[in-house]
Amino acid sequence: THWKHGGIVGVLGYGSGIIGRYSDLPDEFPGVEHFHTVRVNQPSGWFYTTKALRDLCAIWDEHGSGVLNVHGSTGDMVFLGTTTDQLEPCFAALTAKGWDLGGSGSAMRTPSCCVGKARCEYACYDTMDLCYQATQNFQFDMHRPSFPYKYKIKCSGCPNDCVAAVARADMSVIGVWKDDIRIDQSAVAAYAGGDLKPRAGGTPYAKLDVKADVTDLCPTACMSYDGKKLTIDNKNCNHCMH
Numbered sequence: 001t002h003w004k005h006g007g008i009v010g011v012l013g014y015g016s017g018i019i020g021r022y023s024d025l026p027d028e029f030p031g032v033e034h035f036h037t038v039r040v041n042q043p044s045g046w047f048y049t050t051k052a053l054r055d056l057c058a059i060w061d062e063h064g065s066g067v068l069n070v071h072g073s074t075g076d077m078v079f080l081g082t083t084t085d086q087l088e089p090c091f092a093a094l095t096a097k098g099w100d101l102g103g104s105g106s107a108m109r110t111p112s113c114c115v116g117k118a119r120c121e122y123a124c125y126d127t128m129d130l131c132y133q134a135t136q137n138f139q140f141d142m143h144r145p146s147f148p149y150k151y152k153i154k155c156s157g158c159p160n161d162c163v164a165a166v167a168r169a170d171m172s173v174i175g176v177w178k179d180d181i182r183i184d185q186s187a188v189a190a191y192a193g194g195d196l197k198p199r200a201g202g203t204p205y206a207k208l209d210v211k212a213d214v215t216d217l218c219p220t221a222c223m224s225y226d227g228k229k230l231t232i233d234n235k236n237c238n239h240c241m242h
Contacts, residue, residue: 009036009084011091015144017101018087038064038079038090039102041135041142042071044128045115055097063090073168074152075112076102107145108138113155114163122241123157124175130155159239180234188230217242 008020019037026033040056056077060066065081072078082090091101102110111134114120116127134153141147154165155173165172190196194207208214210230215223222236 003035009087011087011101013143014101016104016107016142019104032081034083035065035081036084036087038082038087039072039074039076039104039110040079040094041100041102041110042075042077042112044113044131044135045118046071046075046112047115047118052097056094056099059090059093059097063093071112074102074109075154076110101143103142103145103150105145106147106149107143107151108141108147109150109152110142111135111138111153111155112163114157116155116157120157120162122160124177125157127155127157127163127173127175130173158241160241176239181232181237183230183232185229188225189228192227 002024004022004024005019008022010016010018010020017039019039021035021037023029023032023035057066057068060068060079063082063086064079067080069078069080079090094100111131113127113131114123116123116125118128134155135142151171152169153171153173154163154169156163156165157175159174159176161172161174165174187196188210191205191208192210194205196205198204210225215225215230219240219242220236220238222233224231224233
């Protein structure tokens with residue numbers, strides 16, 4: 001393309017976090033002669049306060065194009081488009097508000113995670129804590145690329161893998177339950193008989209066809225239902241979460 005791409009520019013003391021982009025047609029398009037990208041390390045689980053978002057947007061309005069991406073596939077908030085002379089002032093403004101740059105290039109990339117136990121009943125471990133600890137542990141490798149290629153860690157609290165760790169990471173940390181699955185047979189019978197009572201004022205539950213709607217949909221065929229009892233062959237369960 002017409003973009004010269006690579007680690008041409010950066011901020012003092014860091015070897016990553018800035019993706020340098022220069023146009024090879026500066027005379028023809030002077031407005032985008034420089035269009036560098038700044039990666040900002042996101043909080044675990046992408047939890048922001050409104051004030052934090054306003055601070056970030058104000059910084060980028062002052063020092064860049066105002067266009068940003070929430071979020072890149074790595075996880076970072078991505079500030080799109082600034083000039084070389086604005087990189088250090090932008091970085092100073094970010095650090096003054098407690099933000100740091102994420103990883104880029106042949107480095108440990110910014111670890112990311114799903115919301116985990118903060119919001120999700122399916123989470124089998126504290127994804128946000130692991131993501132935070134990994135981020136702290138790999139600070140040097142994130143900011144000073146020394147690997148032969150990039151490396152990504154993503155943490156999902158359960159096999160639903162809402163953070164796409166399997167598809168997008170080199171190290172995928174997926175939470176699963178311990179031991180055999182516990183089955184409440186009385187609840188199964190209530191669903192099958194249409195006897196499950198809704199919450200006060202709620203819509204009545206329809207009768208559930210356990211075979212058609214549950215066991216026949218099992219991807220490994222490890223579940224069976226004889227009309228009275230639901231059973232699971234645990235050694236063949238792949239923890240699909242469905």
